[in-house]
Amino acid sequence: MDNEIFQKEITKRLDAIIRLLAASSMKEASLTEKIFFLNKSGFTPKEISEIINTSSNYVSVILSTMRKKEKIKLDGQDQPENRAIVTPLNGETRNE
Numbered sequence: 001m002d003n004e005i006f007q008k009e010i011t012k013r014l015d016a017i018i019r020l021l022a023a024s025s026m027k028e029a030s031l032t033e034k035i036f037f038l039n040k041s042g043f044t045p046k047e048i049s050e051i052i053n054t055s056s057n058y059v060s061v062i063l064s065t066m067r068k069k070e071k072i073k074l075d076g077q078d079q080p081e082n083r084a085i086v087t088p089l090n091g092e093t094r095n096e
Helices: 002-024 031-040 045-052 056-076
Strands: 082-085 093-095
Touching: 002 056, 031 045, 031 056, 031 093
Parallel strands: none
Antiparallel strands: 082 093
């Protein structure tokens, strides 16, 4: 039983260290940049909100908006006017 308590305490302290490192490495970043970075680092919205001192709902909204923008950006790349064609004979490019 003591070993289990000890492991939980170590885990709690390591989590605190991780949060401090994450927060200190992003002092100059905007709130949105911090959310993006922490999300890509594997943190949940709840964990991100604790690190940057905001609500998890706000973090979720920002992440949702970022996903929508990324989807629009990716969908836009499939449009013919955004593709460049390289002709094998002369190596010139032209827009389709």
